[in-house]
Amino acid sequence: MNSNEIFVAKLGKAVGLQGHLRLFMDTDFPEQFKKGATFKTNRNLELKVAEYNSSRELIKFENFDDLETSKKLTNQELYSTFEQTKENCKLKKNEYFWFDLISCNVYENDLLLGKVKEIQRYPLNDYLEIVTNEELVTKGLPKVFLIPHLFDKYVLTVNINDKKIEVKDSLIILENS
Numbered sequence: 001m002n003s004n005e006i007f008v009a010k011l012g013k014a015v016g017l018q019g020h021l022r023l024f025m026d027t028d029f030p031e032q033f034k035k036g037a038t039f040k041t042n043r044n045l046e047l048k049v050a051e052y053n054s055s056r057e058l059i060k061f062e063n064f065d066d067l068e069t070s071k072k073l074t075n076q077e078l079y080s081t082f083e084q085t086k087e088n089c090k091l092k093k094n095e096y097f098w099f100d101l102i103s104c105n106v107y108e109n110d111l112l113l114g115k116v117k118e119i120q121r122y123p124l125n126d127y128l129e130i131v132t133n134e135e136l137v138t139k140g141l142p143k144v145f146l147i148p149h150l151f152d153k154y155v156l157t158v159n160i161n162d163k164k165i166e167v168k169d170s171l172i173i174l175e176n177s
Contacts, residue, residue: 005040005079006099008032011059012074019070020051020058029089030054032080037088039078047078094151096158104163106130106147108171116165117144125150128165132174145177 012022023033033052040046051060064070080088082099091097098119106113106128114130127146137143147170148154156166 004081004083006082006085007077008039008080008085009078011041011076011078014067014070014074015058017067018060019064019066020053020060021070021073023052023057023059025057027089029085031090032085032088033059034088037084039080041073041079042077045073045076047073094158096160100160101128101158101165104158104160104165106165106167106170108167108169111171113167113170113174114145119149120146128155130174136174141174142177145174147173 008025008027010024010026012024014021025033033049033054035049035051037049038046039049047061047064049059050062050064052058060070061073064073082097085097085099089097101116101119104116106116112133113136114132116128117131118129120127120129126149128149130145130147132141132143132145147167154167154170156168158165
């Protein structure tokens with residue numbers, strides 16, 4: 001997939017005779033699977049949602065109206081673009097899309113700690129994976145460390161436009177990593 005696409009779900013086996021498929025979501029925004037939404041697959045198909053049942057986690061696509069045709073979609077991955085995601089998913093206060101956080105510089109009291117490489121999902125919290133600023137690495141600190149993505153406790157402010165995240169109590173985490 002290209003760099004402007006985000007993995008959002010995987011299609012499971014066909015269920016029933018009318019073309020429904022099991023949907024295994026990898027997103028915090030199930031509302032993006034509404035009728036009429038389009039997704040690309042890892043096999044370069046463009047699929048348009050005909051129906052989505054959130055309680056049963058089943059999805060059906062236009063032109064895949066029976067068991068045999070829908071079986072062809074089993075195990076395919078669904079991708080959305082950054083633009084589609086921003087349009088279809090509404091964020092609350094202090095919520096950000098992961099793709100916006102990646103490559104943000106992380107500062108504590110004007111000291112550049114590093115840059116967000118990835119977001120790691122663990123059962124209790126998400127963590128920002130930080131590639132440590134080279135200047136700090138030369139002082140013997142680890143090349144990579146994790147900051148809990150908890151507002152007020154560690155993350156103070158996020159400025160997506162300036163690609164800047166202000167944190168507190170994170171230098172201690174780095175020094176003890």
